[in-house]
Amino acid sequence: MRKVTVYDTTLRDGAQAEELNLTSEDKVRIAHRLDDLGIHYIEAGWPGSNPTDKKFFEIVKGDTFENAKLTAFGSTHLAKKTPEQDPNLAALLAADTPVITIFGKTWDLHATTALGVPLERNLELIANSVGYLKERVDEVIFDAEHFFDGYKNNPAYALEALKAAQDAGASRLVLCDTNGGSLTTEISEAVRAVFDELPDAAIGIHAHNDSELAVANSLEAIRLGASQVQGTVNGYGERCGNANLCSVIPNLELKMGIETIGRENLKRLMITSHFVSETANLRPFMRQPFVGASAFAHKGGVHVSAILKDARTYEHIPPETVGNEQRVLLSDQAGKSNILFKARELGYELDKQDATVDRLLKELKLKESMGYEYSVADASFELILQQALGKPLDYFHFRNFFVVDAKREEDAEPFTEATVIVDVKGQVEHTAATGMGPVNALDRALRKGLERFYPGLSEIRLLDFKVRVLSGAVRDTGGTASFVRVLVETGDKHERWTTMGVSHNIIEASWQAVVDAINYKLFRDDQRRKG
Structure with missing residues (x-):
């Protein structure tokens, strides 16, 4: 089986996403989860750019990673300095990682406009930086920044930049769709040209999602021979994000027959996805393919009826292969099959012809319409x-509640008091409580009246x-x-x-x-x- 290495840049490129903020300690926890998942490379940050990344590399120096190689990321050396004088390269080496990834300009526009150097000087920056680092670390990866835009504008120069990195000792050349604007057909044309020009090169793909094509573009590059894919968990990243490894990995493993992290590790994909979201204090995206809560959720009655017979009717893969699960939703679109499925999940075996099912479906649709x-x-x-089963709960009977909210000019917060009257086992309980707002006050007043009869409510x-x-x-x-x-x-x-x-x-x-x-x-x- 062909194998592709997975290079995760959640801690660096992903951390540049809007609303995503990770501490050094957060990054350490995520790095070990990625290692447990079987990721091959973890790009942990740019040690010369900010204190958080610098601290991360200091924290993990004594840590052991079973599967992943930690990678420090940075740029080619400054145009007015030599590699030996460059603070960025010095910081990369100080991070003490076995792998260093540096990016360089492969779009002539960026060389002349962003860097402000002649095209030939830009090639020297690439070669000098790669060569200097290669003498001091095990592996140097070259990220060809803006490669696809560069190839469209000046294909000969973009390819020349790749060759400069390869000749200087780069172990892998990663083609970057940095602006995320390339169509899959354009990715295909450029990747083919790279293999024609540099048939012996080890090629990687790094795609951004500005045209909603990062996953498709990554898969196409791999189909044509790329042996490494870069991306982030959940597709986090600057602007519209990076290629989503939670989609790339299962597509490669399950659809294209290409080994990445292995089938057993694939079962941990969903829990890893949610761990990263929760650590970043972001809500998991429900409709994310493969790992989202809705990825294998069924609502329509026709769909549910079919999956009860054979899940393949409406599921493209078994959900458990990526650590997910099949779910049936209850709604105004539900049919009897939804009721039967949901009842069975809760431990109730109902017959489709049972009048209970009809009553429940009618009640459900009425409630959903409200x-x-x-x-x-x-x-x-x-x-x-x-x-509906004729077993209504009779723990207490509600009579009334009364809530008062009041605030005076001198009060910082409103004053809230709730009064509740309920019948409990033949006794009338009339209780009152204050609270932080009306809901809290009602909850406290109700529980005050019930806990004498049901002590477990204190839990x-x-x-x-x-x-x-x-x-x-x-x-x-x-x-x-x-x-x-x-x-x-x-x-x-x-x-x-x-x-x-x-x-x-x-x-x-x-x-x-x-x-x-x-x-x-x-x-x-x-x-x-x-x-």
């Missing part, structure tokens, strides 16, 4: 499933609270009367669950979600006691 979204609130769905914690204005549900009175959906994520020492409420009144929507969260906790405690 703005409920059960695909993201499994706990609320299980509660209405219990009701639960609110983990997340989301409010979304529902489009298309605005009343005539204006935008502030919109319907809202509230999602509440709650957890205890055993698990975490999500519940939901919908209303034009945000307190009422929140109350629904909180009540469902408490009912679900009590329901799950009952199940655990029954074994």
Whole structure:
């Protein structure tokens, strides 16, 4: 099997993405996860450019990496200095990595305009820098910056720049679509020309995504003979990002029969993708191919009916090969198959002809038309499933609540108090509590009335609270009367669950979600006691 090495630049190129900020310690954690995934090269940063990267290289000097070679990144030496005098090259060597990657200008426009040097001098900068580093480290990779734009503008000079790096000892020549504007046909033409001119060269591809073609362009270069692919986890990077390794790797392994990190490591792709997102404090992209939460999620009833018979009907690969899982969503587009699948996931075996399924489907479609979204609130769905099965939960009965919010001129924060009246096991509980806002006050007042009967409620914690204005549900009175959906994520020492409420009144929507969260906790405690 043909093999392609994977060169990850999440910690350098990916870190240049808007809204993405990594500390030196974050970079260390991610580097070890990439190593665990089986990545071959980790470009950790530009040690001469900022304190974060400099500190990273200091931290990892004593660390062991089983699969990856750490790589320091920088530029060719300054035009007015020799390699020996150049601070950038000195910083690269001080990073003490086995591999150094340097970029140089291969577009004549950049040589004459950006650097302001004659074309011949630019070739000297490339050759001198590669040669100087090659004498001092195991491996030097040359990133041919703007190669494809350079080839379109002056093909002879772009190829000459590659040859200068190769002759000076570069172990690999990486063709960069730095502006991300090349079409796949243009990538193909240029790569073929490189192999014609330099048949013995080891070629890599580094594509940016400004035309939404970074993955396609990377795959095409590899199809034509490139033996290394550069990219980032989740496609993070400057502007529109880099080639997404979470798509490149499985396409190579599963579609093109080219080995990269290996099939066993491929199963860790999704968890690695999410680890990088969470470390960067960014929400994972749900609709990302292969590793997104929606990549193998099915909503339409026809689709669900088919995948229950054979998943290949609507899934291009088995989701577990990349560490993902099949999901069935509940919505107003759901059919009976969706209900059966979701019920089976929760441990309920229902018959398609059972009247319960018809009742549940009718209830589901009605609720969804009002703005409920059960695909993201499994706990609320299980509660209405219990009701449809004729097993409604009867832990307490709501009578009323009363919430007061008040703020005076001298107050920094509003004062909030909630009063709740519920019937619990034949007793009326009338409780009040203050809180940090009306939802917190209601939650505290309700639990104060229930914990005497259900001590387990003291274990639960609110983990997340989301409010979304529902489009298309605005009343005539204006935008502030919109319907809202509230999602509440709650957890205890055993698990975490999500519940939901919908209303034009945000307190009422929140109350629904909180009540469902408490009912679900009590329901799950009952199940655990029954074994």
